[in-house]
Amino acid sequence: MSTAAPSPTPIPLTTIAELRQHHSQLVRLGVASHPSHARRLLSFLARDPDSHLPYAARLLAHHPDPHPALFNPLFSELPPRHAARLLALMLSLPLAPDHFTFPRLLPGAQPLHLVAQLHALLLKLGFHAHTQSLNAVLAAYFANARPDLASRVFRGGGGALDVVSWTTMVGGLCKLGLVDDAREVFDGMPERNLVSWNAMMSGYVKAGRFLDALEVFDEMRARGVEGNGFVAATAVVACTGAGALARGREVHRWVERSGIGMDEKLASAVVDMYCKCGCIEEARRVFEALPVKGLTSWNCMIGGLAVHGPGEDAVELFGRMERDGVAPDDVTLVNVLTACSHAGMISEGRRCFDYIVRRYGIEPKMEHYGCLVDLYGRAGQLEEAKKVIDDMPMEPDVGVLGALFGACRIHGDIDLGEAIGWRVIEMDSQNSGRYVLLANLFASAGRWEDVAKVRQLMDERNVSKEAGRSVIDVDSEVCEFQCGSLCHPRAEEVYGMAKDMMKRIGAEGYVPNTRDVLHDIVEEEKETPLLYHSEKLAIAFGLLRTRPGDTMRITKNLRVCRDCHEATKFVSRVFEREIVVRDRNRFHHFKDGKCSCKDYW
Structure with a gap:
């Protein structure tokens, strides 16, 4: 009675040398072609396709019983051009794709001509009626920004279309900014799931049409559809964008009644909503009630305190965050600096900047230097603000210079303000606020001819003043x-x-x-x-x-x-x-x- 060769105990594979040694052991034991061992070897080789794809190709080409199941997992792991080479090898064996091949290959495929070739192969092999393959084609065309081709495939889908197909159309059109087209598809859906509802709501939110997003949410509730955390978070973000506090409270109560778990994303959205709708104390209550506070939640609360004014509370909360073992990131640094700037905490702001950068190894970016300029500029320390700009390791952008420009206007530094102002206008020539600020600066000094020059430049560049709303x-x-x-x-x-x-x-x-x-x-x-x-x-x-x-x-x-x-x-x-x-x-x-x-x- 024969017995199977023993299988070696799997060992962690971290280098190609270890893989070669392990592979040779499998060959000696006669189990190298076993699917589980082959898949493990191939998965490791896929980590560095530029170096290891030839090895993987030889392994597949010499496999005694090649099967699409060996190839399919690799298609979704490899970059598009390597996946295409692997498909060519598969076809040369010859080995035909199966129902799992195109759903793995297509979603990440690019450029467009590769998608078209794969689509043609799919049609040739008769997978045009296979729902998952059809959905993969739709996703690929949207990923390559071709809604026209995706729509053509969709219209010809017939009985192969399912709720995922319809939702892919809605989500794809929304991502390309075609929200009204997406709504037309959404309204025609024979059935919807929560992903469908959330796709339409998210599309409206991304387009800044927050009230339309809430209208979809209301329709979902009116139909008795039970929501989830993703839908709730999107609805809360829509309330935030619309500044609709009453609606935000209503959605929050709905979340609590529905028993939807308050995960990190949803909790942060609720805290952010209350902060941005002007209810800082309500935001604190929700924040303090969270059993586990993630980095995003801390950032939302610190940022909320920063723009509402209590800078000392924001800095104190940052200290609590540290004591809870949560390390700050770039956003935290911006929020802490903003809090100090709005509260006039000059020394504390500089101290926090130096401490966070040194302690956590955060490399200051443009927005951080902009916060420092704003910190000094608001306090009238224009020389210090200018020194920050002069010492920056990169050229200042319009945001950094704009902070100094605004400070010059507030504190009446005409000479520096004029020099910075013309520079800012040239960098941001279509922003009417830059022209208005410079004109105001000249007007405060009674320089009406210069005011007229600014206005004339606005007319020449067809820049109109933004109306206050x-x-x-x-x-x-x-x-x-x-x-x-x-x-x-x-x-x-x-x-x-x-x-x-x-x-x-x-x-x-x-x-x-x-x-x-x-x-x-x-x-x-x-x-x-x-x-x-x-x-x-x-x-x-x-x-x-x-x-x-x-x-x-x-x-x-x-x-x-x-x-x-x-x-x-x-x-x-x-x-x-x-x-x-x-x-x-x-x-x-x-x-x-x-x-x-x-x-x-």
């Missing part, structure tokens, strides 16, 4: 107001309230700050444009819809101006409202005539 969320109704323009059913009431609001705070000591008004006109005429700033209109609308003691939440696309900042402080006291304003840079919490930024922003 403010969005307010009241009772789940989101309304947008634009500077100098009001298209609203209650426009007359809003303008009336705005005028009354300004009159009442004027009686309490408010004086319009006309410093940022460009035009060379008399002071009395400068006050009128200030009345129509978008946040004032949004606040007036909020006063019509809220009662004393309520909180109004406003999001503005630009940095809040000095006059609106001062006016909002007065409104919070005179009308007894808490007003949370999120501008381009940070959050301002106005209450009882004071702002959380302590007038340092």
Whole structure:
């Protein structure tokens, strides 16, 4: 009675020399062709195809019983050009692909001509009706940015299409920015799974169409579909993008009722949502309740504190993060520096920068130097800010120079501001904010001819000033107001309230700050444009819809101006409202005539 040759105990294979030794042992024992041993050898060889593919090819070519199962796992492990060479070897044996071959080969295939060749082979071998192979073709065409070819394959798919095919179309079109086309496919789906719903929602989020994403989420719930953590995280991100706190709270409650596990991704999304919707205390509550806090959760909470103002709390939380054994990354360093910058913690910011870089070996990047420039610039230490730029190991980008430029405007350094300003404009020639800042700098010095030059340059380059827009969320109704323009059913009431609001705070000591008004006109005429700033209109609308003691939440696309900042402080006291304003840079919490930024922003 014959017995099988003993199989050697598997040993870790770390070098090609070890593999050759192990292979020779398998050959001596007569088990080298056993599928499990052959697959292990081939898997190791696939780690470095440039060096080891010839060895793998010889092993396969001399295998006594080659089978597609030996080749198929390698196709998904190898780069496309090596996978194509391996397929050529397979066909030369000759050995025909099976149902698992093309689903492994196609998804990562590139360039386009390789995909086309594989598609032609698939058709020739009769796999056009095989669902998994068809889906792989769709994915490959989308990966090569050819939605037209993917759509042609999809339309001819017939009975081979399944829910994965439809979802691949939705996701692929969304990734290429064709969201409306994706929605058309989505609406025509005979059946949907959670991946389908999430693909459509994610596509809208990526396109910045947050309310459309929430509409899809509402439809999913209305149909009684049970969600999961991925869908929940996408819905929360949509609420964050829309600045829709009420909806965010609703989604959060739905998550808690549904028993969906709060994993790292979802927890971070919820914390981030509360931070970015102005509820820093609610964000803290969710964060502190997390049983396990990952790096992303720590970063979200530190970043939230940074833009809300309590810099000391952000630095203290970083210390807790260290004590919990979580090492910081690039994002952590940005958040800590931002916290120190917004709170005016100059020495602490520099100390944190030096400590984190030295202790954790983080190599400072452009954004970190930009934070340092902002740290010194906000405090008026312009020479220190300039020294950071001069000492950088790389050429400063427009973000770094822009931070110094903005500081020059705030602190009235005309000479340095002019030199940096023209440089920034040339680097970022289509950003209207750069021109406006330089024009404001000249206007503050009474240099009206230079103001005219800046405006002329904007006209020549067809650059238009970005209009100020403010969005307010009241009772789940989101309304947008634009500077100098009001298209609203209650426009007359809003303008009336705005005028009354300004009159009442004027009686309490408010004086319009006309410093940022460009035009060379008399002071009395400068006050009128200030009345129509978008946040004032949004606040007036909020006063019509809220009662004393309520909180109004406003999001503005630009940095809040000095006059609106001062006016909002007065409104919070005179009308007894808490007003949370999120501008381009940070959050301002106005209450009882004071702002959380302590007038340092």
